[in-house]
Amino acid sequence: MAPQILSNTQMLEKLVAFDTTSAKTNIPLIEFVEAYLASHGIESHRVPTGDGLKSSLHAVIGPEGLPGIGLSGHTDVVPVTGQNWSTDPFNLTKKGSRLYGRGSCDMKGFVACILTHVPKFKARDLKSSIHLLLSYDEEVGCTGVRPMIAELGERLPAPRLVIVGEPTSMKVVDGHKSINGFETFVTGKESHSGKPHLGVNAIMAAGELVSELTRIDAELRARADGPRFDPPYTNVAVALIEGGTARNITPKNCKITWMFRSVPATDPSEIISRFEKFAQEEVLPAMKQISPDAAIETVQTSSVPALNAPEGSPAVSLALKLAGANETFAVSYGTEGSLFEEAGFSSVIIGPGNIAQAHAPDEFIEESELEECSGFLDKLADYAEAN
Secondary structure, rough: OOOOOHHHHHHHHHHHHOEOOOOOHHHHHHHHHHHHHOOOOOOOEEEEEEOOOOOEEEEEOOOOOOOOEEEEEEEEOOOOOOOOOOOOOOOOOEEEEEEEEOEEEEEEHHHHHOOOOOHHOOOOOOEEEEEEHHHHHHHHOOOOOHHHHHEEEEEEOOOOOOEEEEOOOEEEEEEEEEEEEEEEEOOEOOEEEEOOOHEEEEHHHHHHHHHHHHHHHHHHHHHHHOOOOOOOOOOOEEEEEEEOOOOEEOOOOEEEEEEEOOOOOOOOHHHHHHHHHHHHOOOOOOOHHOOOOOOOOOOOOOOEEOEEOOEEEEEEEHHHHHHHHOEEEEEEOOOOHHHHOOOEEEEOOOOOOOOHHHHOOEEEEEHHHHHHHHHHHHHHHHHHHHO
């Protein structure tokens, strides 16, 4: 098989054409990357889901026995449903200096750059191997990368540090907020709305819980203990409320979907414990006086820890050197970087594209940003050949 040589734009066009919305399979994209790597004589390894509908992919360029540098990117994208696009979101469209398409910014632009650089990496006499770490389902809680991380150092060779290419406008990011998602189920008792004292109104009980979350949010905003972040505080948000049957029936059930994004200085357990205490001690007793079967149950549905890279972080130091920068930044979105860091792999976030374009209709990336990322990867190749 002849080696495939593609430009950044050509590679990005290939990747965008795969509709890898998180609800769908990413296997066609994985098969394309496998074939591309194989054309350059590089073996890759899947870490699939149990049903085989999705997979992460791991590959090493250079000697596997040498300490490696990981380049991590997710292959999934957010939906386009309900968004007003002026172009086909799964057909890369060039307008001036901008390249439009779903995932062009978040984060197939970075994935395109690292794949384009495969032949350049392979041509070097690497002293540090380059690990390609492609994952799935980052957009729904960073779930896909976790099984691959668990394999590093076991079935798969482990890098010594990881660069996660989320869109940071090629600024070095060493901190981000956590993401914690929850569903709270309130169970009351149905009754005729003309006899409300015979029932337990689950929606009104849920309203008390929402009020407590609002109070917690206000206190955390006032605390403002994350000055590096924008906004500089932990925030709590209720995203969805579902419940009720009809206006003349006291509702028996209500579900609240809520979440918070916490700065590293905030202990997530503080928020969870306070909410649970309020639910069990302030709201539930009155409900149970009417119905012993009344209940409030909260289930955590997602958890991505905050990233707070330690002083002297090898990954941060390397990224600063390669980027020619002397300043780091913090962001309010979550990434896989914190999961790598938690697993013992020094991690940093830096990649092409502006986060303001991510998830938006007419998502785009500037061609110049891909070129800047390529320059960064050229310097990485220099470093890996010398160290």
